[in-house]
Amino acid sequence: MGSTRTEAPRGNRATLRRVILTRMARLTALALLVSIMLAATGCSWSATNLGFGNADHSAQPAPSARWRSHIRGWQRMLRAAAGENPTPTYPTPSPSVLLRRLHQTSNRYGFEIVSMRVLRAPQGAPQVIVQTGDPSTFVRSVPAIMRVLDPLHPAAEDRLGWAYEGFFLGAQDSQHRPFVAVFNTMRARSGGQWARAQRLLPYPHG
Numbered sequence: 761m762g763s764t765r766t767e768a769p770r771g772n773r774a775t776l777r778r779v780i781l782t783r784m785a786r787l788t789a790l791a792l793l794v795s796i797m798l799a800a801t802g803c804s805w806s807a808t809n810l811g812f813g814n815a816d817h818s819a820q821p822a823p824s825a826r827w828r829s830h831i832r833g834w835q836r837m838l839r840a841a842a843g844e845n846p847t848p849t850y851p852t853p854s855p856s857v858l859l860r861r862l863h864q865t866s867n868r869y870g871f872e873i874v875s876m877r878v879l880r881a882p883q884g885a886p887q888v889i890v891q892t893g894d895p896s897t898f899v900r901s902v903p904a905i906m907r908v909l910d911p912l913h914p915a916a917e918d919r920l921g922w923a924y925e926g927f928f929l930g931a932q933d934s935q936h937r938p939f940v941a942v943f944n945t946m947r948a949r950s951g952g953q954w955a956r957a958q959r960l961l962p963y964p965h966g
Contacts, residue, residue, distance in 0.1 A: 823874050823875045823889045823936075824932050824936040824937065824938055826937070826938050827889060827932075827938055830928075830930065830938070830941050830954060831887060831928065831930075834887075834926070834943045834945070835879065837926075837945045837948060837950065838879065838885055838925075838926050838945055838947075839881065840948070841881075841925075841926075841945045841946075841947035841950075842881050842882055842925075842947060844947070845947040845948065846882065846947075848919075848920055848925070848946070848947060849883065850883055850884075850920070850922065850923065850924055850925045850946065851913070851923050851924075852884040852923070852924055852925070853923055853924075855876075855878055858878070858909065859876065861908050861909050862888065862909065864908060865905045865909065866890070869898065869901045869904075869905060870894070870897075870898075871890045871891060871892040871898060871931065872890060872891045872892070873888075873890055874889040874890055874891050874932070875887075875888070875889045876888050876889075881925055881926055883925050884924060884925070885924055885925050885926030885928070885945075886909070886910075886924060886927050886928070887928045888909070888930070889930045889931070889932065890929070890930070890931050890932075891931065891932050891933070891934065891936070892931060892933065892934075893933065893934040895931070895933055895939045895940070895960060896960070898940070899931075899939075899940050899955070899961070899962045900962070902929070902931075902940065902942060902962035902963075903962060905929070906927070906929065906942065909927070909929065910922055910923050910924055910927045910944075911923050919946045919947075919949050920946070922944075922946050924946070925945070925946050925947055926943070926944060926945045926946060926947075927943065928941065928942075928943040929942050937956070938956065939955060939956045939960055940953070940955045940956075940960050940961070940962060941953065941954045941955075942954075942962060942963070953965070
């Protein structure tokens with residue numbers, strides 16, 4: 761016997777299409793929620809996974825492997841400071857607040873979000889990598905970007921007024937080459953900056 765195929769009436773096909781689109785929207789929302797939850801627990805997500813920017817995911821920016829040594833040094837500082845000075849507490853806005861601030865600054869200053877991670881140290885210290893095709897313009901905007909991402913509030917001591925116990929912001933160019941990083945560890949009252957060329961340092965230096 762030959763096989764036969766019947767087509768659903770047009771009304772049923774339209775209903776089925778709406779059901780499929782609704783389920784796809786729910787899955788997208790669930791993926792975003794899971795990504796934010798992972799960030800809150802110290803895991804990471806990347807812009808590629810969430811589909812920022814270009815719909816062609818193969819063209820999405822990725823964090824350069826060259827960040828490894830910079831990030832490891834900052835993480836060592838965080839761990840040491842947490843062991844030596846665990847008492848201070850910081851507001852530590854949620855990952856969703858940080859994500860909103862990142863979108864706000866990326867739209868204003870023209871960079872792409874590559875990755876975001878929130879490290880428990882022991883509260884929460886963001887580790888953010890972004891990408892831009894115009895390093896010279898970006899570095900001039902870094903102080904303003906950091907004021908949005910890690911705002912300072914009145915406190916008994918300056919080191920206690922920051923939103924997070926630590927922060928790492930790194931930027932790479934369109935060839936995925938790191939060109940600047942700013943970082944701090946408030947429990948240790950320390951911070952610093954790095955650039956691949958002196959003219960790219962965003963803050964005054966001696």
